[in-house]
Amino acid sequence: METDYINQFKAQSPAAIIQDMFNEKKQLKVALSLKNGVYIEGFMVDVAKEEYQTFVCMKTEEQEVLFFDLQEVSVLRIKHPKKIAVSLSKGSISRPLGEEPISALQLRRWIVDQESLLDATINLSLEKSVLQEANARLNSKDVITSLLKAKQLIIEDEMGLAAWKEIKTVAITNTEKLQVSKEGNVLKIGIEITKALPKELEHLFVEKIEEIL
Numbered sequence: 777m778e779t780d781y782i783n784q785f786k787a788q789s790p791a792a793i794i795q796d797m798f799n800e801k802k803q804l805k806v807a808l809s810l811k812n813g814v815y816i817e818g819f820m821v822d823v824a825k826e827e828y829q830t831f832v833c834m835k836t837e838e839q840e841v842l843f844f845d846l847q848e849v850s851v852l853r854i855k856h857p858k859k860i861a862v863s864l865s866k867g868s869i870s871r872p873l874g875e876e877p878i879s880a881l882q883l884r885r886w887i888v889d890q891e892s893l894l895d896a897t898i899n900l901s902l903e904k905s906v907l908q909e910a911n912a913r914l915n916s917k918d919v920i921t922s923l924l925k926a927k928q929l930i931i932e933d934e935m936g937l938a939a940w941k942e943i944k945t946v947a948i949t950n951t952e953k954l955q956v957s958k959e960g961n962v963l964k965i966g967i968e969i970t971k972a973l974p975k976e977l978e979h980l981f982v983e984k985i986e987e988i989l
Contacts, residue, residue: 790852867972926981956984
Protein backbone atom coordinates (compact mmCIF):
# COMPACT_ATOMS: atom_id res chain seq x y z
CA MET A 777 0.00 0.00 0.00
CA GLU A 778 1.05 3.59 -0.57
CA THR A 779 1.17 4.28 3.17
CA ASP A 780 3.21 1.19 4.13
CA TYR A 781 6.23 3.44 4.69
CA ILE A 782 4.56 4.82 7.83
CA ASN A 783 5.07 1.44 9.53
CA GLN A 784 8.81 2.17 9.50
CA PHE A 785 8.49 5.37 11.54
CA LYS A 786 10.06 5.40 15.03
CA ALA A 787 8.64 6.93 18.21
CA GLN A 788 10.35 10.25 18.91
CA SER A 789 9.69 13.29 21.04
CA PRO A 790 7.90 16.18 19.31
CA ALA A 791 10.80 18.42 20.35
CA ALA A 792 13.37 16.22 18.57
CA ILE A 793 11.30 16.12 15.37
CA ILE A 794 10.78 19.89 15.36
CA GLN A 795 14.52 20.43 15.85
CA ASP A 796 15.33 18.04 12.98
CA MET A 797 12.84 19.74 10.68
CA PHE A 798 14.40 23.12 11.39
CA ASN A 799 17.98 21.83 10.99
CA GLU A 800 17.10 20.26 7.64
CA LYS A 801 15.18 23.38 6.56
CA LYS A 802 12.00 21.41 5.88
CA GLN A 803 9.11 23.83 5.29
CA LEU A 804 6.20 21.53 6.10
CA LYS A 805 2.89 22.49 7.62
CA VAL A 806 2.54 21.10 11.13
CA ALA A 807 -0.08 21.24 13.85
CA LEU A 808 0.91 21.54 17.50
CA SER A 809 -0.90 21.21 20.79
CA LEU A 810 0.75 22.88 23.76
CA LYS A 811 0.47 21.64 27.33
CA ASN A 812 -1.84 24.55 28.17
CA GLY A 813 -4.30 23.40 25.49
CA VAL A 814 -3.40 25.96 22.80
CA TYR A 815 -3.62 24.57 19.26
CA ILE A 816 -1.32 25.92 16.51
CA GLU A 817 -1.02 25.23 12.78
CA GLY A 818 1.74 26.67 10.65
CA PHE A 819 5.34 26.55 9.49
CA MET A 820 8.64 26.62 11.37
CA VAL A 821 10.56 29.91 11.11
CA ASP A 822 13.26 29.55 13.75
CA VAL A 823 14.38 27.39 16.66
CA ALA A 824 16.86 28.92 19.09
CA LYS A 825 18.36 27.91 22.41
CA GLU A 826 18.70 30.43 25.24
CA GLU A 827 20.55 29.09 28.28
CA TYR A 828 18.52 26.05 29.37
CA GLN A 829 15.45 26.63 27.21
CA THR A 830 14.71 26.26 23.50
CA PHE A 831 12.21 28.57 21.85
CA VAL A 832 10.30 28.26 18.59
CA CYS A 833 9.08 30.90 16.16
CA MET A 834 6.25 29.79 13.85
CA LYS A 835 4.11 31.53 11.26
CA THR A 836 0.54 30.69 10.27
CA GLU A 837 -0.93 30.75 6.76
CA GLU A 838 -2.45 34.10 7.75
CA GLN A 839 1.12 35.37 8.42
CA GLU A 840 0.61 35.56 12.15
CA VAL A 841 3.79 34.88 14.14
CA LEU A 842 3.84 32.79 17.31
CA PHE A 843 6.59 32.20 19.89
CA PHE A 844 6.64 29.41 22.48
CA ASP A 845 8.86 27.12 24.54
CA LEU A 846 9.70 23.92 22.65
CA GLN A 847 9.25 21.81 25.79
CA GLU A 848 5.64 22.98 26.03
CA VAL A 849 4.70 20.96 22.92
CA SER A 850 2.65 17.91 23.90
CA VAL A 851 1.40 16.73 20.49
CA LEU A 852 2.87 17.20 17.01
CA ARG A 853 0.88 16.46 13.87
CA ILE A 854 2.72 16.42 10.53
CA LYS A 855 0.51 17.08 7.52
CA HIS A 856 2.76 15.47 4.88
CA PRO A 857 4.98 12.89 6.64
CA LYS A 858 6.13 11.37 3.35
CA LYS A 859 8.33 14.42 2.76
CA ILE A 860 10.42 13.73 5.88
CA ALA A 861 10.15 9.94 5.93
CA VAL A 862 13.93 9.49 6.32
CA SER A 863 13.98 11.54 9.53
CA LEU A 864 10.77 10.06 10.95
CA SER A 865 12.07 6.53 10.35
CA LYS A 866 15.47 7.41 11.89
CA GLY A 867 17.18 6.21 8.73
CA SER A 868 15.29 2.94 8.24
CA ILE A 869 13.95 4.59 5.09
CA SER A 870 17.28 5.46 3.51
CA ARG A 871 16.18 7.94 0.85
CA PRO A 872 13.50 10.60 0.33
CA LEU A 873 10.43 8.88 -1.09
CA GLY A 874 9.55 9.52 -4.73
CA GLU A 875 13.11 9.91 -6.06
CA GLU A 876 13.82 8.87 -9.64
CA PRO A 877 15.43 5.40 -9.49
CA ILE A 878 18.59 4.23 -11.20
CA SER A 879 19.01 0.70 -12.59
CA ALA A 880 21.99 -1.52 -11.78
CA LEU A 881 23.22 -1.15 -15.37
CA GLN A 882 22.90 2.64 -15.25
CA LEU A 883 24.84 2.64 -11.98
CA ARG A 884 27.66 0.55 -13.48
CA ARG A 885 27.89 2.86 -16.50
CA TRP A 886 27.93 5.91 -14.24
CA ILE A 887 30.67 4.39 -12.08
CA VAL A 888 32.89 3.84 -15.13
CA ASP A 889 32.51 7.52 -16.01
CA GLN A 890 33.57 8.57 -12.49
CA GLU A 891 36.79 6.53 -12.45
CA SER A 892 38.67 9.08 -14.56
CA LEU A 893 37.58 11.85 -12.16
CA LEU A 894 38.66 9.83 -9.14
CA ASP A 895 41.92 8.70 -10.80
CA ALA A 896 41.22 5.21 -9.51
CA THR A 897 39.30 2.07 -10.38
CA ILE A 898 36.04 1.78 -8.42
CA ASN A 899 35.15 -1.68 -7.14
CA LEU A 900 31.58 -1.68 -5.79
CA SER A 901 31.53 -4.98 -3.88
CA LEU A 902 27.89 -5.34 -2.84
CA GLU A 903 25.79 -8.47 -2.65
CA LYS A 904 23.31 -8.95 -5.45
CA SER A 905 20.42 -8.75 -2.98
CA VAL A 906 21.66 -5.33 -1.84
CA LEU A 907 22.00 -3.99 -5.38
CA GLN A 908 18.43 -5.09 -6.06
CA GLU A 909 17.27 -2.37 -3.65
CA ALA A 910 16.62 0.90 -5.49
CA ASN A 911 17.66 3.00 -2.49
CA ALA A 912 20.94 1.11 -2.13
CA ARG A 913 21.81 1.92 -5.73
CA LEU A 914 21.08 5.61 -5.18
CA ASN A 915 23.08 5.55 -1.95
CA SER A 916 26.00 3.94 -3.80
CA LYS A 917 25.95 6.82 -6.25
CA ASP A 918 25.91 9.34 -3.39
CA VAL A 919 28.84 7.61 -1.65
CA ILE A 920 30.97 7.89 -4.79
CA THR A 921 29.88 11.51 -5.32
CA SER A 922 30.91 12.32 -1.73
CA LEU A 923 34.22 10.55 -2.30
CA LEU A 924 34.87 12.69 -5.38
CA LYS A 925 34.21 15.83 -3.31
CA ALA A 926 36.53 14.52 -0.59
CA LYS A 927 39.27 13.89 -3.14
CA GLN A 928 39.09 17.49 -4.36
CA LEU A 929 39.50 18.74 -0.79
CA ILE A 930 42.41 16.38 -0.10
CA ILE A 931 44.43 17.27 -3.23
CA GLU A 932 44.28 21.04 -2.66
CA ASP A 933 47.97 21.01 -1.68
CA GLU A 934 50.96 19.14 -3.11
CA MET A 935 51.25 16.78 -0.14
CA GLY A 936 47.62 15.71 -0.46
CA LEU A 937 47.95 15.30 -4.22
CA ALA A 938 51.03 13.12 -3.84
CA ALA A 939 49.29 10.97 -1.21
CA TRP A 940 46.19 10.52 -3.36
CA LYS A 941 48.28 9.40 -6.34
CA GLU A 942 49.20 6.29 -4.35
CA ILE A 943 45.56 5.13 -4.56
CA LYS A 944 44.85 2.98 -7.62
CA THR A 945 41.62 1.27 -6.54
CA VAL A 946 38.68 2.20 -4.32
CA ALA A 947 36.79 -0.80 -2.91
CA ILE A 948 33.34 -0.09 -1.45
CA THR A 949 31.56 -2.65 0.73
CA ASN A 950 28.40 -2.75 2.86
CA THR A 951 29.20 -2.59 6.59
CA GLU A 952 27.27 -1.62 9.72
CA LYS A 953 29.64 1.24 10.57
CA LEU A 954 31.70 3.63 8.48
CA GLN A 955 35.16 2.14 7.96
CA VAL A 956 38.04 3.59 5.96
CA SER A 957 41.38 1.81 5.57
CA LYS A 958 44.24 1.48 3.10
CA GLU A 959 45.91 -1.73 2.02
CA GLY A 960 48.71 -1.21 -0.46
CA ASN A 961 47.29 0.99 -3.20
CA VAL A 962 43.68 0.06 -2.37
CA LEU A 963 41.45 2.47 -0.45
CA LYS A 964 38.81 0.39 1.35
CA ILE A 965 35.51 2.00 2.32
CA GLY A 966 32.85 0.21 4.33
CA ILE A 967 29.51 1.92 4.81
CA GLU A 968 25.92 0.89 5.56
CA ILE A 969 24.57 1.34 2.07
CA THR A 970 20.99 0.25 2.87
CA LYS A 971 20.38 2.93 5.54
CA ALA A 972 20.37 6.71 5.42
CA LEU A 973 23.91 7.97 4.77
CA PRO A 974 25.71 10.18 7.31
CA LYS A 975 25.31 13.91 6.82
CA GLU A 976 28.26 15.79 5.26
CA LEU A 977 29.76 12.47 4.22
CA GLU A 978 32.51 14.10 2.14
CA HIS A 979 33.94 15.76 5.27
CA LEU A 980 33.89 12.45 7.14
CA PHE A 981 35.76 10.91 4.22
CA VAL A 982 38.36 13.69 4.27
CA GLU A 983 38.94 13.24 8.01
CA LYS A 984 39.29 9.45 7.84
CA ILE A 985 41.26 9.30 4.59
CA GLU A 986 43.80 11.90 5.71
CA GLU A 987 44.44 9.79 8.83
CA ILE A 988 45.62 6.83 6.73
CA LEU A 989 47.35 8.40 3.72
